[in-house]
Amino acid sequence: MSRIIRHLDQWRLGRTDLENHVIDELLGGRLDRRSFLRHGSRVGLSLAVMAAALKTTGLDPIGRAMAQTGKPGGTARIALIAPSGRIDPVTVADQYGLLVLQQVGDFLVLDGPDLVLKPMLATEWSPNDDGTVWTFKLRDDAKFHDGRTMTADDVVASIDRLADPANGSNALSAFKGVLSKGGAKKVDDHTVEFHLDAPNGNFPYYVSSDNYNAIILPADYSGDFETKMNATGPFILEKYTPKVGASFVRNPDYWGGAPLLDRVELSFYADQQPQVLALLGGQVDIVQQVTVQGSQSLFDNPAVEIIRLASNAHREIHMKCQSGPFADKRVRQAMALTLDRPRLVQGLFRGMAEVGNDSPFAPIFPSTDKTVEQRAKDIEKAKQLMGEAGTSGFDVTFTTMQIQELPALASLIKNAAAEIGINVTLKIEDSGAYYGDAVPGKSDWLDSEFGMTDYGHRGVPNVFLAAPLKSDGTWNAANFQNADYDKLASDYVAALDLDAQKEVAGKIQRLLLDETPIIYPYFYDYLTAASPNMKNVQPTAMGQIFLQTASVG
Amino acid sequence: METAAPAPAISKEHSTLGLLLRSPTFLTGAAIVLFWAFCAAFAPSFVPYDPLADDLLNTLAPPSAEHWFGTDQIGRDVFSRVLVGARDILTVAPLATLLGTALGTAVGLLMGYFGGWTDAIIGRLIEVMLSLPLIIVALMVLVALGPSTPTVVVVVGLVFTPLVARTVRAAVLSERHLDYVPAAAVRGEGWLHVMFVEILPNIWPPIIVETTVRLGYAIFTIASLSFLGFGVQPPSPDWGLAIAENYGVLVGGFWWTVVPATVATASLVVGVNLAAEGLQRALAE
Numbered sequence: 001m002s003r004i005i006r007h008l009d010q011w012r013l014g015r016t017d018l019e020n021h022v023i024d025e026l027l028g029g030r031l032d033r034r035s036f037l038r039h040g041s042r043v044g045l046s047l048a049v050m051a052a053a054l055k056t057t058g059l060d061p062i063g064r065a066m067a068q069t070g071k072p073g074g075t076a077r078i079a080l081i082a083p084s085g086r087i088d089p090v091t092v093a094d095q096y097g098l099l100v101l102q103q104v105g106d107f108l109v110l111d112g113p114d115l116v117l118k119p120m121l122a123t124e125w126s127p128n129d130d131g132t133v134w135t136f137k138l139r140d141d142a143k144f145h146d147g148r149t150m151t152a153d154d155v156v157a158s159i160d161r162l163a164d165p166a167n168g169s170n171a172l173s174a175f176k177g178v179l180s181k182g183g184a185k186k187v188d189d190h191t192v193e194f195h196l197d198a199p200n201g202n203f204p205y206y207v208s209s210d211n212y213n214a215i216i217l218p219a220d221y222s223g224d225f226e227t228k229m230n231a232t233g234p235f236i237l238e239k240y241t242p243k244v245g246a247s248f249v250r251n252p253d254y255w256g257g258a259p260l261l262d263r264v265e266l267s268f269y270a271d272q273q274p275q276v277l278a279l280l281g282g283q284v285d286i287v288q289q290v291t292v293q294g295s296q297s298l299f300d301n302p303a304v305e306i307i308r309l310a311s312n313a314h315r316e317i318h319m320k321c322q323s324g325p326f327a328d329k330r331v332r333q334a335m336a337l338t339l340d341r342p343r344l345v346q347g348l349f350r351g352m353a354e355v356g357n358d359s360p361f362a363p364i365f366p367s368t369d370k371t372v373e374q375r376a377k378d379i380e381k382a383k384q385l386m387g388e389a390g391t392s393g394f395d396v397t398f399t400t401m402q403i404q405e406l407p408a409l410a411s412l413i414k415n416a417a418a419e420i421g422i423n424v425t426l427k428i429e430d431s432g433a434y435y436g437d438a439v440p441g442k443s444d445w446l447d448s449e450f451g452m453t454d455y456g457h458r459g460v461p462n463v464f465l466a467a468p469l470k471s472d473g474t475w476n477a478a479n480f481q482n483a484d485y486d487k488l489a490s491d492y493v494a495a496l497d498l499d500a501q502k503e504v505a506g507k508i509q510r511l512l513l514d515e516t517p518i519i520y521p522y523f524y525d526y527l528t529a530a531s532p533n534m535k536n537v538q539p540t541a542m543g544q545i546f547l548q549t550a551s552v553g
Numbered sequence: 554m555e556t557a558a559p560a561p562a563i564s565k566e567h568s569t570l571g572l573l574l575r576s577p578t579f580l581t582g583a584a585i586v587l588f589w590a591f592c593a594a595f596a597p598s599f600v601p602y603d604p605l606a607d608d609l610l611n612t613l614a615p616p617s618a619e620h621w622f623g624t625d626q627i628g629r630d631v632f633s634r635v636l637v638g639a640r641d642i643l644t645v646a647p648l649a650t651l652l653g654t655a656l657g658t659a660v661g662l663l664m665g666y667f668g669g670w671t672d673a674i675i676g677r678l679i680e681v682m683l684s685l686p687l688i689i690v691a692l693m694v695l696v697a698l699g700p701s702t703p704t705v706v707v708v709v710g711l712v713f714t715p716l717v718a719r720t721v722r723a724a725v726l727s728e729r730h731l732d733y734v735p736a737a738a739v740r741g742e743g744w745l746h747v748m749f750v751e752i753l754p755n756i757w758p759p760i761i762v763e764t765t766v767r768l769g770y771a772i773f774t775i776a777s778l779s780f781l782g783f784g785v786q787p788p789s790p791d792w793g794l795a796i797a798e799n800y801g802v803l804v805g806g807f808w809w810t811v812v813p814a815t816v817a818t819a820s821l822v823v824g825v826n827l828a829a830e831g832l833q834r835a836l837a838e
Contacts, residue, residue, distance in 0.1 A: 272801065273800075273801060273803075273804055276804055277804060280804075293626060293801055293802065294801040294802070294804075295805070296613070296802050296804075296805030296806075296807060297804050297805035297806060340609070343609040343610065344609065346609060346610065347607075347609025347610065347612050347627060347628065348609070348626075348627075402782045407787050407798060408626055408627050408798070410787060410788075411605075411607065411627060411787050411788035412607055412609070412627055414605075414788060415605065415606070415607055415788075425786075426786050426787050426788065427699075427700075427786060428782065428786060428787055429699065429700065429782075430782060433696065433699070
């Protein structure tokens with residue numbers, strides 16, 4: 001042990017105070033293995049240092065990351081819903097298009113299946129003292145499919161392209177207020193600095209696979225992605241047919257070692273059912289995402305392996321805070337108290353979800369303050385709160401979308417609300433009608449008094465904290481206006497240190513539990529279905545499927 | 554002559570009713586429709602469970618002594634839901650049919666009575682409407698206005714209007730040259746009086762048949778709209794909606810969530826069509 005500690009001490013000599021603080025937290029027992037890996041990787045600790053630190057505490061070191069053990073050859077056939085719109089890294093906005101991007105492209109940083117940041121095209125990264133400038137060192141052996149070597153110019157151009165409002169990139173929702181056009185600067189051929197708009201302790205997530213648009217393209221990319229898909233990824237485009245599918249072949253010059261698979265084939269479907277049938281019938285090997293509701297036949301089926309990833313994907317049930325029957329926070333609290341969350345998790349997800357506590361801090365975020373009391377069903381208290389608010393009940397319309405378990409949950413909410421005299425009329429519409437133009441006055445989502453929206457998984461809660469909850473948030477369907485909250489949310493984003501993040505998170509969690517602008521009933525797991533003869537398939541809760549080390553048979 | 558005229562009419566009506574009561578086709582159809590009408594009216598008072606009550610610890614349970622048709626995805630009793638589910642379709646479909654028949658009859662009378670330009674213009678408009686698939690027109694309107702029960706009634710009623718109008722027009726054309734029509738005009742009756750008081754009572758048999766046929770189509774159209782998510786809103790136990798909500802779990806072997814509502818819809822459509830067929834034959838005798 002002493003040798004290991006000495007070894008670790010040597011590693012620690014060259015590290016910043018912030019990095020050493022994270023190691024101290026682990027050694028002091030204040031961080032568990034997973035939180036240490038997530039937090040350490042965020043501030044730029046290398047895997048080698050983290051492994052040494054873990055060994056010191058007697059915890060499992062990092063598992064052999066993506067070891068190639070299978071036999072070479074074969075094809076992985078993946079079923080997914082047809083991506084909407086063109087496949088262009090700048091504009092792709094759904095989890096289907098991102099799967100296409102990710103077969104051919106790489107990110108600076110990988111937010112892997114275990115939610116730990118790992119080097120990809122960047123080998124290391126670190127912030128300055130206040131988190132306003134992050135420096136990334138790049139690999140020097142990554143090549144584009146056309147043979148050119150990737151350099152800092154390509155990285156600067158790729159990230160700038162996404163941050164430039166003129167390009168209308170989908171990544172603007174993440175970069176807004178974080179990184180502006182011109183914020184990415186080349187230091188030398190293999191070093192890039194990001195000068196941020198405001199301090200940000202989680203910036204590496206913004207250029208990781210979490211920000212699925214952020215694959216690195218050649219600096220001279222001109223927008224014709226569908227024809228060549230020239231990037232640095234493990235597979236090279238063979239053929240892409242919109243609405244039908246795509247095929248890829250192994251990239252023999254991949255910087256991470258050539259993949260084992262010869263080919264990857266993506267087949268696009270319109271719905272989940274045919275994908276499930278195709279898997280059961282042996283026409284595909286992997287279904288990108290399955291839901292508990294639509295895939296009952298796959299569970300307990302020995303011919304199918306369900307890969308289950310904890311995620312923070314969730315549903316937000318908003319209640320208008322400024323006007324209408326929910327303007328009094330006691331009514332909102334009462335509504336939240338009618339839901340039996342453990343039963344929802346059991347009944348709707350066969351237990352494959354975590355109970356929510358009316359804030360976006362899902363249990364999987366390391367910064368979540370788990371000492372905050374969990375809200376549980378309490379009809380008596382709910383009725384009492386309604387009485388104190390001077391109402392015995394009212395009529396209200398609940399608006400939501402016709403996707404996945406949302407209509408079922410809407411029916412359950414109607415029944416739950418009836419227990420305290422709230423008479424809910426359901427309005428279930430297709431997602432196009434629900435989102436409308438996504439601006440107030442032209443969107444059932446933003447205009448409805450009481451409604452429900454789905455939110456996908458993110459590596460950090462920053463987007464969940466800003467757009468739907470901040471007073472000027474663009475997705476603030478609850479019309480929540482709270483200056484204290486706005487300040488706390490900004491403090492959270494700026495906090496570099498996990499302790500500081502946790503402290504602010506606790507305050508946010510308590511404030512939201514009291515105000516209850518939004519009910520967060522659960523955070524459901526991301527489920528991918530695969531045939532058991534596929535080995536080493538690595539999905540992420542974002543919808544990516546990493547196949548560099550996958551094999552057949 | 555004048556006093557004797559009503560007698561054969563009454564006896565014909567009597568004979569029509571007699572024919573109907575002796576028609577196995579009509580009786581079978583009527584029995585099925587009456588069974589569902591009875592369920593629609595009274596099922597909530599005798600079904601074993603509240604059709605809206607969820608039970609998350611007992612979801613997708615197969616048929617058993619406790620739940621005859623099993624439970625659905627949120628643990629609601631399928632048997633209770635199917636019986637009560639007749640209520641929505643048997644309210645919406647007849648209302649839509651009545652609206653379509655009333656409007657169609659009015660338009661058909663106008664076209665047949667006035668003929669000429671009125672007939673030509675409305676006739677071309679009807680052809681344009683008929684050239685568009687019914688369900689697509691209904692979907693477009695529902696997308697624009699947003700789904701709700703009154704909207705479904707109005708939309709389905711409107712898309713049936715041209716079909717009824719065409720039938721009524723043909724019937725009016727065969728009547729308007731009969732002596733009693735010019736006679737009424739000579740008496741100084743207005744055109745509204747002639748159309749609705751003189752002609753209409755003489756063309757009711759084809760209108761009745763058209764109405765029953767339309768009812769069958771209305772049930773099917775409304776069930777389709779519900780299935781596509783543009784009909785009755787959850788948590789109604791409506792059949793089309795039940796199929797839409799549960800067909801996703803069919804692959805998992807949970808057939809009982811879908812089959813009862815499917816059989817119920819099919820039986821009601823068959824029932825209405827059998828009754829229509831029986832009625833048509835009786836009136837043709």
